[in-house]
Amino acid sequence: xxxxxxxxxxxxxxxxxxxxxxxxxxxxxxxxxxxxxxxxxxxxxxxxxxxxxxxxxxxxxxxxxxxxxxxxxxxxxxxxxxxxxxxxxxxxxxxxxxxxxxxxxxxxxxxxxxxxxxxxxxxxxxxxxxxxxxxxxxxx
Amino acid sequence: xxxxxxxxxxxxxxxxxxxxxxxxxxxxxxxxxxxxxxxxxxxxxxxxxxxxxxxxxxxxxxxxxxxxxxxxxxxxxxxxxxxxxxxxxxxxxxxxxxxxxxxxxxxxxxxxxxxxxxxxxxxxxxxxxxxxxxxxxxxxxxxxxxxxxxxxxxxxxxxxxxxxxxxxxxxxxxxxxxxxxxxxxxxxxxxxxxxxxxxxxxxxxxxxxxxxxxxxxxxxxxxxxxxxxxxxxxxxxxxxxxxxxxxxxxxxxxxxxxxxxxxxxxxxxxxxxxxxxxxxxxxxxxxxxxxxxxxxxxxxxxxxxxxxxxxxxxxxxxxxxxxxxxxxxxxxxxxxxxxxxxxxxxxxxxxxxxxxxxxxxxxxxxxxxxxxxxxxxxxxxxxxxxxxxxxxxxxxxxxxxxxxxxxxxxxxxxxxxxxxxxxxxxxxxxxxxxxxxxxxxxxxxxxxxxxxxxxxxxxxxxxxxxxxxxxxxxxxxxxxxxxxxxxxxxxxxxxxxxxxxxxxxxxxxxxxxxxxxxxxxxxxxxxxxxxxxxxxxxxxxxxxxxxxxxxxxxxxxxxxxxxxxxxxxxxxxxxxxxxxxxxxxxxxxxxxxxxxxxxxxxxxxxxxxxxxxxxxxxxxxxxxxxxxxxxxxxxxxxxxxxxxxxx
Numbered sequence: 001x002x003x004x005x006x007x008x009x010x011x012x013x014x015x016x017x018x019x020x021x022x023x024x025x026x027x028x029x030x031x032x033x034x035x036x037x038x039x040x041x042x043x044x045x046x047x048x049x050x051x052x053x054x055x056x057x058x059x060x061x062x063x064x065x066x067x068x069x070x071x072x073x074x075x076x077x078x079x080x081x082x083x084x085x086x087x088x089x090x091x092x093x094x095x096x097x098x099x100x101x102x103x104x105x106x107x108x109x110x111x112x113x114x115x116x117x118x119x120x121x122x123x124x125x126x127x128x129x130x131x132x133x134x135x136x137x138x139x140x
Numbered sequence: 141x142x143x144x145x146x147x148x149x150x151x152x153x154x155x156x157x158x159x160x161x162x163x164x165x166x167x168x169x170x171x172x173x174x175x176x177x178x179x180x181x182x183x184x185x186x187x188x189x190x191x192x193x194x195x196x197x198x199x200x201x202x203x204x205x206x207x208x209x210x211x212x213x214x215x216x217x218x219x220x221x222x223x224x225x226x227x228x229x230x231x232x233x234x235x236x237x238x239x240x241x242x243x244x245x246x247x248x249x250x251x252x253x254x255x256x257x258x259x260x261x262x263x264x265x266x267x268x269x270x271x272x273x274x275x276x277x278x279x280x281x282x283x284x285x286x287x288x289x290x291x292x293x294x295x296x297x298x299x300x301x302x303x304x305x306x307x308x309x310x311x312x313x314x315x316x317x318x319x320x321x322x323x324x325x326x327x328x329x330x331x332x333x334x335x336x337x338x339x340x341x342x343x344x345x346x347x348x349x350x351x352x353x354x355x356x357x358x359x360x361x362x363x364x365x366x367x368x369x370x371x372x373x374x375x376x377x378x379x380x381x382x383x384x385x386x387x388x389x390x391x392x393x394x395x396x397x398x399x400x401x402x403x404x405x406x407x408x409x410x411x412x413x414x415x416x417x418x419x420x421x422x423x424x425x426x427x428x429x430x431x432x433x434x435x436x437x438x439x440x441x442x443x444x445x446x447x448x449x450x451x452x453x454x455x456x457x458x459x460x461x462x463x464x465x466x467x468x469x470x471x472x473x474x475x476x477x478x479x480x481x482x483x484x485x486x487x488x489x490x491x492x493x494x495x496x497x498x499x500x501x502x503x504x505x506x507x508x509x510x511x512x513x514x515x516x517x518x519x520x521x522x523x524x525x526x527x528x529x530x531x532x533x534x535x536x537x538x539x540x541x542x543x544x545x546x547x548x549x550x551x552x553x554x555x556x557x558x559x560x561x562x563x564x565x566x567x568x569x570x571x572x573x574x575x576x577x578x579x580x581x582x583x584x585x586x587x588x589x590x591x592x593x594x595x596x597x598x599x600x601x602x603x604x605x606x607x608x609x610x611x612x613x614x615x616x617x618x619x620x621x622x623x624x625x626x627x628x629x630x631x632x633x634x635x636x637x638x639x640x641x642x643x644x645x646x647x648x649x650x651x652x653x654x655x656x657x658x659x660x661x662x663x664x665x666x667x668x669x670x671x672x673x674x675x676x677x678x679x680x681x682x683x684x685x686x687x688x689x690x691x692x693x694x695x696x697x698x699x700x701x702x703x704x705x706x707x708x709x710x711x712x713x714x715x716x717x718x719x720x721x722x723x724x725x726x727x728x729x730x731x732x733x734x735x736x737x738x739x740x741x742x743x744x745x746x747x748x749x750x751x752x753x754x755x756x757x758x759x760x761x762x763x764x765x766x767x768x769x770x771x772x773x774x775x776x777x778x779x780x781x782x783x784x785x786x787x
Binding site: 117 | 421423424429430431432434436437438439446447496498501503504507511520524
């Protein structure tokens with residue numbers, strides 16, 4: 001049976017704690033670190049971003065996340081990346097993709113004092129159309 | 141009387157010769173001349189030049205009006221000459237004075253008194269020494285203030301209305317001479333006839349008790365008069381205080397309104413900030429959906445994909461397995477399941493294993509139903525727009541607060557000052573009431589004492605036979621009767637003329653006010669205080685009847701305009717600085733009114749007072765436009781030049 005990865009006690013980690021501190025604690029743009037993580041993860045996947053920085057800060061274990069929709073996002077992304085149950089490897093890859101996405105989002109915010117969400121959403125359809133063939137587990 | 145031209149020579153800022161053509165055509169309604177000049181360019185100089193020509197000025201002032209540059213160069217002459225038409229004849233008046241060369245910085249050395257010349261069609265007229273009276277006959281000096289008026293000076297009718305209104309009315313009614321006669325008789329009576337009479341009474345009264353009573357009454361009356369005089373002075377002082385604080389409050393009324401407006405803005409800002417906080421909190425929750433929102437288009441595509449094997453085949457397989465497992469007698473199509481059918485059904489059974497793609501697709505189907513990423517995006521977008529709008533609101537409010545603060549000039553004590561002035565104003569009102577009550581009591585007591593003295597005088601006169609006493613008594617009596625007759629005439633004359641005066645002032649006021657439906661008119665009270673009467677009968681002081689900018693100025697202008705009309709003279713109207721701080725409706729009404737105030741109207745204005753829109757209101761009434769400006773290279777010297785001619 002295929003298990004949902006969000007039910008597993010996997011550690012949410014990042015190399016960019018200072019960005020989480022800024023966006024979540026200082027500016028209160030997001031309620032929780034994991035909600036920012038889900039945004040950064042999908043953005044990083046969509047824009048093919050990845051950071052090589054060492055993941056040195058721990059947040060929570062994902063099976064303790066209280067928001068089912070955030071967990072759904074994590075599960076979907078995992079399925080899009082993994083087709084052979086390399087669970088730990090795929091999870092690590094997701095963390096690096098999230099950091100890559102977060103770096104670019106920070107650049108956008110620093111420049112515009114805004115995430116330019118309308119722009120990001122409007123280009124999402126085109127990007128996914130191009131990217132869908134590279135994703136796993138989609139029966140095209 | 142219509143001015144044809146005004147020539148100014150070495151007067152004020154006008155060095156050498158400046159000719160101002162003041163021709164108008166009232167028949168074509170081209171009766172207005174506009175003269176524009178920035179501050180200190182010679183606008184007010186022109187105004188005083190006309191006053192000098194018509195009625196002269198005190199010699200100390202005349203010296204100050206001689207152009208100092210001309211005087212520094214050589215001996216010379218200063219004059220103002222007005223050519224005018226009156227009763228179908230053309231006249232010239234020229235008032236001049238000679239001066240000696242005087243160095244700059246010293247008081248200009250004028251020679252003798254100003255000389256007045258009057259010509260009819262360039263021929264000197266023969267009026268002997270009565271030249272000024274000849275001019276006064278056409279335009280009396282007392283009446284001239286209602287034809288030549290300084291917009292700034294209108295303020296005096298607002299600041300000290302009673303005193304100035306009283307003097308203006310007395311001048312226009314022509315009762316000044318009567319008032320002088322009454323005052324002179326009063327002085328003569330008190331200083332001469334009363335003293336003489338009292339002296340004779342004291343000398344000839346044989347009854348010691350009556351003599352004592354008489355002297356006591358005399359003393360009581362003298363003391364009473366002194367006390368009354370003192371109260372009168374105190375009352376005047378209290379009235380001045382009241383006017384002073386009212387003036388201060390007027391000044392601060394504006395600031396107070398600005399302070400109130402600023403406070404309102406600050407309260408609004410607080411509420412807007414609270415709303416902003418609420419929206420930001422809402423946004424921080426909605427931003428948490430961004431991962432799902434971004435996945436939305438991808439999920440829609442995944443949802444459109446087909447499983448492998450197709451989902452209907454998988455469904456059939458599962459259904460067949462279920463039917464066989466539970467030994468269904470009939471198929472779903474109601475056909476009896478026999479061995480034949482079982483064979484067919486078994487071919488439908490697939491060796492299904494959950495694949496990752498099928499798992500993902502089914503998972504996506506469930507997520508799309510539960511989450512609806514598109515709806516989430518709409519919600520987020522709405523919140524972002526609300527935040528944008530509220531940030532804009534906050535910027536606008538902040539700007540308004542900054543502007544108001546600058547206006548208030550960061551005077552943090554305004555509220556306290558206003559309170560202080562209000563308290564003092566109220567105190568002055570209470571003092572006035574008290575002094576008026578005391579004065580009334582004193583007058584009653586004095587009246588009683590005077591009556592008692594009169595009765596005693598009559599008693600003494602009947603009991604004493606003395607020729608000197610009889611004559612003194614008769615003189616006193618005649619003087620009193622004449623004085624009372626004059627007093628009664630003045631009062632009667634005023635009562636007869638007052639309604640007519642009020643009618644003129646009211647008609648102009650209703651024309652100028654920005655709310656004629658609200659007001660019945662203006663009334664002059666017996667103490668010469670003016671009141672605005674509303675339609676509902678309420679009477680309000682002129683300085684507080686309306687919050688509109690310039691409301692008091694409108695009343696004062698109506699006052700002057702009404703007195704102008706009351707003089708029944710036809711003379712040019714010269715207005716210096718006509719428009720103060722007025723709201724748009726008052727402004728337009730005043731501009732329109734000025735163009736119709738007389739057969740010839742000369743408006744001296746600063747460029748900031750009248751814009752193109754204002755001039756457009758009276759363009760069809762313009763005869764010409766002029767400008768006064770410094771001559772190039774000489775900031776102290778001005779020249780008047782014609783801008784446009786409409787005749």
